[in-house]
Amino acid sequence: xxxxxxxxxxxxxxxxxxxxxxxxxxxxxxxxxxxxxxxxxxxxxxxxxxxxxxxxxxxxxxxxxxxxxxxxxxxxxxxxxxxxxxxxxxxxxxxxxxxxxxxxxxxxxxxxxxxxxxxxxxxxxxxxxxxxxxxxxxxxxxxxxxxxxxxxxxxxxxxxxxxxxxxxxxxxxxxxxxxxxxxxxxxxxxxxxxxxxxxxxxxxxxxxxxxxxxxxxxxxxxxxxxxxxxxxxxxxxxxxxxxxxxxxxxxxxxxxxxxxxxxxxxxxxxxxxxxxxxxxxxxxxxxxxxxxxxxxxxxxxxxxxxxxxxxxxxxxxxxxxxxxxxxxxxxxxxxxxxxxxxxxxxxxxxx
Numbered sequence: 001x002x003x004x005x006x007x008x009x010x011x012x013x014x015x016x017x018x019x020x021x022x023x024x025x026x027x028x029x030x031x032x033x034x035x036x037x038x039x040x041x042x043x044x045x046x047x048x049x050x051x052x053x054x055x056x057x058x059x060x061x062x063x064x065x066x067x068x069x070x071x072x073x074x075x076x077x078x079x080x081x082x083x084x085x086x087x088x089x090x091x092x093x094x095x096x097x098x099x100x101x102x103x104x105x106x107x108x109x110x111x112x113x114x115x116x117x118x119x120x121x122x123x124x125x126x127x128x129x130x131x132x133x134x135x136x137x138x139x140x141x142x143x144x145x146x147x148x149x150x151x152x153x154x155x156x157x158x159x160x161x162x163x164x165x166x167x168x169x170x171x172x173x174x175x176x177x178x179x180x181x182x183x184x185x186x187x188x189x190x191x192x193x194x195x196x197x198x199x200x201x202x203x204x205x206x207x208x209x210x211x212x213x214x215x216x217x218x219x220x221x222x223x224x225x226x227x228x229x230x231x232x233x234x235x236x237x238x239x240x241x242x243x244x245x246x247x248x249x250x251x252x253x254x255x256x257x258x259x260x261x262x263x264x265x266x267x268x269x270x271x272x273x274x275x276x277x278x279x280x281x282x283x284x285x286x287x288x289x290x291x292x293x294x295x296x297x298x299x300x301x302x303x304x305x306x307x308x309x310x311x312x313x314x315x316x317x318x319x320x321x322x323x324x325x326x327x328x329x330x331x332x333x334x335x336x337x338x339x340x341x342x343x344x345x346x347x348x349x350x351x
Contacts, residue, residue, distance in 0.1 A: 047087035064310030203237035
């Protein structure tokens with residue numbers, strides 16, 4: 001399987017400067033992956049393709065017109081706003097390194113992301129066209145990632161707590177693959193809620209929090225033994241419910257637009273819990289009661305980070321092969337290896 005050069009999660013999470021510099025070194029590594037072509041077993045369509053670029057972590061806007069994506073082009077990484085209809089770039093939003101694991105939509109016209117631009121960690125808001133002023137909406141501290149801004153101004157996020165000592169944890173926390181944003185070697189990951197007044201409490205162990213469309217539930221992933229399962233709870237931490245229980249890794253949950261289904265990344269079709277790199281990663285869906293499991297994508301390469309748009313289509317990133325026909329359609333010459341954004345129709349049986 002091919003590897004990507006993107007650093008999506010935990011970039012510069014308040015670590016010593018020397019360690020942060022080391023974390024960025026791998027971004028300069030060359031792409032891995034050949035030009036082989038093979039047919040996919042599903043009807044997914046390639047949406048984004050630019051020469052020598054990778055695009056990951058698509059997030060549809062509330063009005064369905066745009067996607068936020070993380071883009072890397074060999075030398076730089078940035079958050080891009082793209083048209084959901086055809087994947088074309090609209091504008092750059094920020095090159096702030098702390099935004100790569102934290103950028104999300106506040107509403108149809110604004111995005112938020114982590115930044116240390118004022119001398120300390122904060123959650124900042126910006127107009128999504130990339131112009132205009134920035135406004136800090138929350139002052140925070142420490143190793144936080146994957147924030148969710150709640151309507152009342154509180155923030156749900158993942159806090160990383162060192163295990164086995166600060167230096168040991170920092171040495172272990174070195175990423176080589178932007179596809180995995182759920183494991184943090186050397187750290188214990190906790191879902192925390194930070195109130196507007198700065199008070200904080202731990203809600204659960206876990207990663208990848210996602211807010212339901214009605215704002216009443218947080219879906220997330222939590223390890224149980226070697227497996228990782230989906231859970232949901234209210235934003236105050238009450239009524240914890242386990243949704244999946246297979247011997248697999250179920251991560252990166254997101255909600256269908258009607259709030260009845262959870263999409264997620266899983267290796268359950270071919271799970272290898274000892275060597276997860278040998279697993280097949282596909283997009284799956286399950287209703288919020290833990291019933292009616294559906295496989296959405298079928299490909300031997302890695303599909304992940306699925307989100308549903310207002311149009312009912314599912315957007316995800318994948319390092320599956322780009323055919324000659326696809327390159328010609330997008331008028332792209334040069335390397336197309338690595339991750340790109342793909343889209344597929346929501347399954348009929350889930351409608």
